[in-house]
Amino acid sequence: MILRSLRLRSFRAHAETGLEFAPKVNLLYGPNGAGKTNVLEAVHYLCLTKSFTASTDRYAVREGAPYFEVEGTVAGVREAPVDVRIVYVPSEGKKVFVNGAPLDRLAEIVGMLPVVVFSPEDYDLTAGGPSERRRFVNNILSQARPVYMDDLLKYRRARKQRNEVLRQYKGRRESPPSSVLKPWTEEIVAIGSRVIQQRHDFLNTFSDYLTDAYRRIEAVAEKPSIEYDTVADVEDLRAAGATTEAESGPPASREAVAAAFRDALDRKRGSEERRGTTLAGPQRDELVFRLDDLEVRRYGSQGQHRTFGMALKLAQFFYLRDRADTDPLLLLDDAFGKLDRRRTDVFLQLLASDDVGQSLITATQHRSFAEALDFETSAHRAFRVDRVEQKARVRPADGGTWDDRAATDIEAGTPDDRDVVPDS
């Protein structure tokens, strides 16, 4: 897919900004706090109805404005270009419009405009807690399979209900009677085992994508792998399943997963009653990343964390491309800031190649990009983002007219400009 144009209204630092993008690399450069990342966030809102940062919708509204609006025109998804618009009014919530028609459910847009984000936070994929890794898997599967997201949302709801039962009886210092708890147990087992099964099958396929992606950015012959820790050993699930194929991914049988999940809940029952919450299930899944035998989370070097994180995102790109039959949009938020020169060059070459589609990149300076990419061609475009009178200003900066003031500005830094997010 190609994002042709984008319009932001009252979105974070942007009062009113319009951009026309080039089909390959689009560089947004300028000082910190000017509003570069905001553009990427706005695009992310169009694709997945939320930001890739942890912040809430309310803070995305520009200070003093009653609502925000983001609109984009996307080619390569349907035959004719599609106009997607998202509006958020704090008292009314979000609404998504496709070609002017409102969607009944926000979730319907997810997967239509596949997107992959690279950011310095990718470091946490390997170095952070298990929830980061579950979020990663949820993001990919939600974009690839609408039914997965439906299951995931239902699972969360059912688990909340079950937790409420446990909590209520904990408060009364009683064991919940089976007649009350069991229907909820069966509900989370039914939905949760679908979630687990889909994760399991996904990871089987995904590991090949990861190996490929890793090779693209690192010449060393280490082999990355992913181990899936869930309610039961994946091996057990396979053994109990219908197939007994070796290593390369026999699907786990739904019944085997459900039985394992039910067993795990039975075993935890006493603790669940004491703590008043559900203690087994996909919400406690963990992924273990390895390079050969080395567990990256514990023993990886900084460089290995960075490379592994990039490889995961790159693998996400190729996986989604194969599922969606279109190039996902790449959003690189200051992704090169901590990379060494060699990896940066490898990555920029990849971005310019035909292997990937369109990308939007933020950076504080343009130099390394201007050397590696030809912004004179129509394939790439650079934008200079500044903060003028408390507003973000975006101007196309073509190859010949690099704004040299940028470099000095950046070196000096403009930290006081960073408080652009309304506090309300």
Place this chain on the structure above:
Amino acid sequence: MQFTSESVEALVEQFTKLPTIGRKTAQRLANYILKMDEEAVEKIAEALLAVKRKVQRCSTCHVVADRDPCPICSDSKRDPSTICVVEESSDLLAIERTGEYRGRYHVLGGVISPLDGVGPDDLRIRELARRIDPDFASDGDPPPLDAVDADPDGEGLSGGSPSGASATTAGAAGDPGADASPKDASPEERSNGADASSSEDADEGRVNEVILAVNPNVEGDTTAYYISQLLEPFDVSVTRIARGLPIGGDLEYADEATLSRALEGRGDV
């Protein structure tokens, strides 16, 4: 906005108590009512009071109706051997509009949702069981399922009498004695003795099938499961309506989750 009239303000305030009516809409409604003929306003007021004064619930199926039993329950042409279980009266009307269903109904009054403080006893599930077996917890005992297990002190949802009283019926419940609390009187006793009574009655008025027409969401699923477990000991088949594509909906435009489920639940041609 400031009102110069307290009556208008009071009316606005009352309107905002209705669902989906915010303050602005309430003001618009109040202004409109100010301009209406007194006669027309009286009609609205009468209609409002009438639904509270005249409308009651059918004592059999619990649908809102002007008389008891309701027209459906008193219609001898309706098949009493099939009961369609719905969440609310409005769901009943939706199924009636199909003109395809000739059985009777049972209105639960909601679904099980702990987060909303709704447990099985807050719904008309016991009443449903009694329609299938009149002996089911017939003498006003505490609900057969929880009261015994969960509520030895009688302080829970049901507020019923102390445990033990419902010894014969409790075993008929979905999950005999699997989780009896320590204080509970002998679970074995409860699990025996219960099954005998159901098959005795003459076939007249016998219920053969219970169709669960609850919504296809988490709460609906759980309520369906609860009811199916509760009715398991009885000689009645419990079914659930299918989920899938809307008729007249284009496959191309169906949302993917629905389509995936429809694919999953496909049937032979």
